[in-house]
Amino acid sequence: MVKVYVPIDSTALSLGAERTAKAIVKEAQAGGIAIELVRNGSRGLFWLEPLVEVDTAQGRVAFGPVQPKDVPGLFAADFTNALSDKAKAHPLYLGLTDELAWLKKQQRLTFTRVGITDPVSLEDYLAHEGYKGLKNALALSGADIVKAVTDSGLRGRGGAAFPTGIKWNTVLNAPAEQKYVVCNADEGDSGTYSDRMIMEDDPYVLIEGMTIAGIAVGATQGYIYLRSEYPHALQTLNEAIRRATLAGYLGEDILGSGKTFHLEVRRAAGAYVCGEETSLLESLEGKRGLVRFKPPLPAIEGLFGKPTIVNNVISLATVPIILDKGAQYYADYGMGRSRGTLPIQLAGNLKQTGLVELAFGATLRELLYDYGGGSATGRPIRAVQVGGPLGAYLPESQFDTPLDYEEFGKIWAVLGHGGIVAFDDSADMAKMARYAFEFCAEESCGKCTPCRIGSTRGVEVMDKVIAGKNHARNVQLLRDLSDTMLNGSLCALGGMTPYPVLSALNHFPEDFGLSHKEAAA
Amino acid sequence: MLIQAHIQAHQHVPGGLMPLLHAIQDDIGYVPDAVYPDIAKALALSVAEVHGVVTFYHHFRTHPIGRHVLQICRAESCQAMGCGKLEAELKSRLGVDYHQTTQDGQFTLLPVYCLGNCGCSPSVMLDDEVYGRMDTEKVSELIDEVCHG
Numbered sequence: 001m002v003k004v005y006v007p008i009d010s011t012a013l014s015l016g017a018e019r020t021a022k023a024i025v026k027e028a029q030a031g032g033i034a035i036e037l038v039r040n041g042s043r044g045l046f047w048l049e050p051l052v053e054v055d056t057a058q059g060r061v062a063f064g065p066v067q068p069k070d071v072p073g074l075f076a077a078d079f080t081n082a083l084s085d086k087a088k089a090h091p092l093y094l095g096l097t098d099e100l101a102w103l104k105k106q107q108r109l110t111f112t113r114v115g116i117t118d119p120v121s122l123e124d125y126l127a128h129e130g131y132k133g134l135k136n137a138l139a140l141s142g143a144d145i146v147k148a149v150t151d152s153g154l155r156g157r158g159g160a161a162f163p164t165g166i167k168w169n170t171v172l173n174a175p176a177e178q179k180y181v182v183c184n185a186d187e188g189d190s191g192t193y194s195d196r197m198i199m200e201d202d203p204y205v206l207i208e209g210m211t212i213a214g215i216a217v218g219a220t221q222g223y224i225y226l227r228s229e230y231p232h233a234l235q236t237l238n239e240a241i242r243r244a245t246l247a248g249y250l251g252e253d254i255l256g257s258g259k260t261f262h263l264e265v266r267r268a269a270g271a272y273v274c275g276e277e278t279s280l281l282e283s284l285e286g287k288r289g290l291v292r293f294k295p296p297l298p299a300i301e302g303l304f305g306k307p308t309i310v311n312n313v314i315s316l317a318t319v320p321i322i323l324d325k326g327a328q329y330y331a332d333y334g335m336g337r338s339r340g341t342l343p344i345q346l347a348g349n350l351k352q353t354g355l356v357e358l359a360f361g362a363t364l365r366e367l368l369y370d371y372g373g374g375s376a377t378g379r380p381i382r383a384v385q386v387g388g389p390l391g392a393y394l395p396e397s398q399f400d401t402p403l404d405y406e407e408f409g410k411i412w413a414v415l416g417h418g419g420i421v422a423f424d425d426s427a428d429m430a431k432m433a434r435y436a437f438e439f440c441a442e443e444s445c446g447k448c449t450p451c452r453i454g455s456t457r458g459v460e461v462m463d464k465v466i467a468g469k470n471h472a473r474n475v476q477l478l479r480d481l482s483d484t485m486l487n488g489s490l491c492a493l494g495g496m497t498p499y500p501v502l503s504a505l506n507h508f509p510e511d512f513g514l515s516h517k518e519a520a521a
Numbered sequence: 522m523l524i525q526a527h528i529q530a531h532q533h534v535p536g537g538l539m540p541l542l543h544a545i546q547d548d549i550g551y552v553p554d555a556v557y558p559d560i561a562k563a564l565a566l567s568v569a570e571v572h573g574v575v576t577f578y579h580h581f582r583t584h585p586i587g588r589h590v591l592q593i594c595r596a597e598s599c600q601a602m603g604c605g606k607l608e609a610e611l612k613s614r615l616g617v618d619y620h621q622t623t624q625d626g627q628f629t630l631l632p633v634y635c636l637g638n639c640g641c642s643p644s645v646m647l648d649d650e651v652y653g654r655m656d657t658e659k660v661s662e663l664i665d666e667v668c669h670g
Binding site: 190267354419 | 538574577635
């Protein structure tokens with residue numbers, strides 16, 4: 001019986017994968033062809049989704065994008081016998097999946113299984129090196145696990161890039177009867193979807209990473225704070241947690257080690273600011289998501305006042321491979337102080353969008369043109385926003401910047417969560433600057449004045465700038481306001497809204513009615 | 522399930538207010554303010570605290586809404602692919618603005634800031650399903666399917 005793979009990832013579903021899967025089953029039954037339909041994750045080549053794969057003696061062969069109307073033709077071309085000449089002649093035939101240029105050049109460590117396995121199948125996870133990291137960790141002391149994470153050079157992939165091992169070490173050394181591990185899965189940044197893909201397409205790797213974190217620091221309870229916009233991730237995570245618990249990978253006496261780790265998913269409720277760790281903790285406690293003052297750090301006084309690890313999905317999902325293959329294996333990838341790999345998400349106006357995991361150091365230009373294939377509209381790419389709605393807009397002259405935390409810092413930009421949103425030359429950057437303030441006003445938690453009031457004043461000032469009223473004065477006011485928000489806000493929401501605003505103003509002054517010379521002055 | 526049963530089920534859950542509000546809204550479509558006192562009493566909170574939490578989060582609603590919820594993504598990636606046009610056209614087709622419900626009670630239109638489908642912008646979410654690479658015609662088909670399917 002030949003295995004046929006149709007992804008169950010949200011993006012594939014958003015392009016009709018469910019109907020494609022049904023059409024394949026129906027057509028196979030009608031033709032009396034025995035197939036085993038596997039619902040895998042997405043390989044991350046979104047312009048080819050729904051990407052259907054067929055198992056062969058040489059590996060998996062891809063066809064895509066496959067719409068229900070293409071299915072009869074695929075069967076007529078004997079596509080389940082994917083090495084046949086007839087199948088190869090089909091217009092949707094793409095060849096061996098592993099040989100596709102997009103995948104072949106990638107360095108998939110965190111995403112090693114994504115798109116390959118059936119997400120909720122624990123057997124599949126184990127057959128693809130799953131839980132090897134946990135088994136190694138169970139033989140180590142907490143301090144040694146933390147040391148491995150520290151030595152790997154892993155930094156927080158949520159955006160702040162704080163060394164993960166140092167955070168863990170603080171929790172390890174904080175004496176308390178109860179500690180927690182919290183996964184920040186409130187992935188609200190536009191242009192990012194790598195967290196969602198991990199949770200939907202390889203949920204066990206996140207569960208394993210959190211379990212290792214719990215064992216390392218002595219935390220017995222974990223929470224995944226998941227955004228409410230991700231209903232499929234919720235289902236997949238809950239099913240995976242149920243199966244992992246039944247099989248002894250979660251709960252009490254994990255794999256006979258005597259260690260305990262319970263895990264629960266908690267749904268967020270559509271507040272962007274809850275992606276900020278202290279606001280997230282407030283929300284988990286059942287309160288309004290108001291940002292807390294720091295100190296105390298969450299590692300000392302976090303959830304319910306107890307020492308808490310708060311890490312992003314990708315950070316935690318990278319821990320298993322570090323514990324499996326060793327800290328040095330991971331640290332050997334990357335450049336400078338940015339060690340390992342970054343799952344990059346290509347979004348917006350690009351011909352080829354999707355997930356690209358590479359060692360730090362690739363340039364934006366490689367991502368936009370070699371992987372992205374240029375703009376979807378065929379017009380020149382004018383601006384790129386990296387790192388979500390609080391990230392700077394970069395002009396073409398900065399496209400050769402390597403993806404590295406420090407290199408981006410040097411040009412007053414951020415890598416953030418690795419999302420790249422491309423805009424063509426029809427984008428109005430003054431409108432985007434206005435939108436940045438509008439978004440901040442919509443999402444501000446209201447605790448600090450620069451963010452709460454500044455964002456609304458920012459929209460008003462931008463309206464005046466766009467209308468050309470008292471132009472020079474209002475541009476100066478825009479800069480003053482940005483300066484106040486940048487230096488006076490309590491968290492990154494207010495503090496970084498000036499990044500998209502000022503980068504748009506500085507790099508695209510003509511959209512604000514200024515010459516480059518005026519903008520520089 | 523009666524609201525009281527939800528309250529009892531979440532009474533002793535640490536940080537149980539958010540899961541409780543989700544359970545109520547999943548069940549009846551919104552969180553009526555008439556139940557704030559019962560929630561407050563069971564969770565040892567003030568009514569003001571319950572009100573504060575319900576109204577802080579975009580997701581929670583205090584009034585009944587349409588049979589279906591249509592959310593249009595307004596975030597940057599979708600803007601880069603022309604969601605502005607989609608928003609304007611859908612508002613005009615449905616005859617409502619954001620946060621309003623169509624006269625027949627079928628659809629409530631909401632803005633949303635990112636659906637995590639940024640590789641296939643613009644995106645919309647109809648009830649619990651995301652749809653990518655949308656235009657007005659395709660969304661209209663979805664609307665018709667829901668109405669007549």
